[in-house]
Amino acid sequence: KPAGLPPGKWGLPLVGYIPWTNKNFEEVVMDLHKQYGDIFLWRMGNQLLVFLNDYKMVKEAFSRPEFTVRPDWETFKTYEETPRGISTTHGVMWHNNRRFTLRQLRDLGMGKSSLVEAVQQQCLKLRDSIAKDAGTTVAIPLQLHVTVLNIIWHMVASKQFDAEDKRLQEFVHLMEEFVILSNRTALQDFLPWLESIMPDFLFKRLLKYHEVIDVKEKFICYFQEEIKEHIATLDPDNPRDLIDSYLVEMEAKKDDPETTYSEWDLVFILFDMFFAGSETTVNTFTWLCCYLAANPQAQLKLQAEIDEVLPNGALPTLMEKSRMPYTEAVINEVMRVCALVNFGLQHMAANNTTLGGYTIPKGAVLSATVTSIQYDNRYWDQPKEFKPERWLDDNGKFSMTKEGFLPFGVGKRVCVGESLARMELFVFTTMIFQSFSISPPPGKSVNLSPDLSGFFFRKAMSNKFVFTERKH
Numbered sequence: 001k002p003a004g005l006p007p008g009k010w011g012l013p014l015v016g017y018i019p020w021t022n023k024n025f026e027e028v029v030m031d032l033h034k035q036y037g038d039i040f041l042w043r044m045g046n047q048l049l050v051f052l053n054d055y056k057m058v059k060e061a062f063s064r065p066e067f068t069v070r071p072d073w074e075t076f077k078t079y080e081e082t083p084r085g086i087s088t089t090h091g092v093m094w095h096n097n098r099r100f101t102l103r104q105l106r107d108l109g110m111g112k113s114s115l116v117e118a119v120q121q122q123c124l125k126l127r128d129s130i131a132k133d134a135g136t137t138v139a140i141p142l143q144l145h146v147t148v149l150n151i152i153w154h155m156v157a158s159k160q161f162d163a164e165d166k167r168l169q170e171f172v173h174l175m176e177e178f179v180i181l182s183n184r185t186a187l188q189d190f191l192p193w194l195e196s197i198m199p200d201f202l203f204k205r206l207l208k209y210h211e212v213i214d215v216k217e218k219f220i221c222y223f224q225e226e227i228k229e230h231i232a233t234l235d236p237d238n239p240r241d242l243i244d245s246y247l248v249e250m251e252a253k254k255d256d257p258e259t260t261y262s263e264w265d266l267v268f269i270l271f272d273m274f275f276a277g278s279e280t281t282v283n284t285f286t287w288l289c290c291y292l293a294a295n296p297q298a299q300l301k302l303q304a305e306i307d308e309v310l311p312n313g314a315l316p317t318l319m320e321k322s323r324m325p326y327t328e329a330v331i332n333e334v335m336r337v338c339a340l341v342n343f344g345l346q347h348m349a350a351n352n353t354t355l356g357g358y359t360i361p362k363g364a365v366l367s368a369t370v371t372s373i374q375y376d377n378r379y380w381d382q383p384k385e386f387k388p389e390r391w392l393d394d395n396g397k398f399s400m401t402k403e404g405f406l407p408f409g410v411g412k413r414v415c416v417g418e419s420l421a422r423m424e425l426f427v428f429t430t431m432i433f434q435s436f437s438i439s440p441p442p443g444k445s446v447n448l449s450p451d452l453s454g455f456f457f458r459k460a461m462s463n464k465f466v467f468t469e470r471k472h
């Protein structure tokens, strides 16, 4: 192991460090954190992974330009050599696409009434679907996925689908398949030498290469069809949605030799909106249901606040947010304890540099250990307890403690959808708990252990619940 690197596990040539244990990945990382402290490395295959376990260090690193690039991973490349869109790109392409999307989300009404109304309408469908099974033992309904996807469809293409719609069902299925297949592609990133020792057909079979291409092509077709329809009906003076606005800007920049705007690039911005914006929001709200079912006192307090600010079933708008500190506190506390994106999205060192007094070589991949940070007792008193009150000041006002909290990341690549996600979570929480109470089935309790079978998400276990209609 070269001198000056952070402490940690270097392991064997080609394969790196293999923990011979039946502990899961998160547990192994936690053990290494205990052993080595706030910054340590783990060589996996030929990749040097550096884990950061202190909030201040993550904030410093992710605010520095040399850590703003993404790893050069096949998993991050969608279909071709050059990554496109936002979440996997860097340089001018990333800068332009990120700026465009942030502006779009703001102009389309992130935080404004038009989008709030669309979110309310979609949430009414979720409410209807829960009402159908009220009083019986059920899982969180599929309609939650449909609701979240429809909000994105509304924003990007002014569309919405019914839960029964075959196209939408195929879309949901393809998204799930894509996430599973991406885990296979990761083999190529960590053990690239496999390609040189295996016959091509076998290597491709191992990676499920043809299946991945097939799923990607289907998504591309969906989005290209949508873009074509928009081109045919575009009124440049009245852009309806994100696709229209992109087309207008693409036309305005068509003579600029430096432009990164193209129909092909737009396809991947749409990819990002759906992939980064749906599973994240669905899983956060699912965790919120779990924590409220397990904490009836917190649920009663939340409902008392909803009933006081929104009497007689009035629908929530963002105007009410400042008068609902406990609701905000519950949402933040759920995001803290669930630590959904437990290793964030990886960043890469663009050149040789230093961090925390250690050498970080070009190409090293940095991960923030979100679970360690959001449970760090340097920032949180009794971190394992679910305590929404920790977000309230002495006057009962919501106070956004930022230190030690990074569900949306931090620094230059912080999530572009944070305000949208917060607005969705606020509307869903107020509308659903205004109408229903949630509890575990009689005689059962809620399993709050995370499902750690995936790499990117710390999902909730598939709990069953009983939703009971509230009398007003």
Ligand code: HEM
Residues within 6 Å of the ligand: 062, 086, 087, 088, 098, 152, 272, 273, 274, 276, 277, 278, 280, 281, 284, 340, 341, 344, 345, 346, 407, 408, 409, 410, 412, 413, 414, 415, 416, 417, 418, 420, 421
């Ligand atoms: C509760 C919901 C959400 C959570 C927990 C979440 C979390 C995150 C995290 C941890 C990152 C990585 C930050 C980094 O690289 O350091 C990220 C990036 C991103 N998120 Fe979100 N997100 C959520 C919702 C959304 C929504 C609704 C959208 C858009 C519709 C969105 C779009 C993006 C995009 C495009 C990026 C990439 C940003 C970049 O690379 O510059 N996210 N998000």
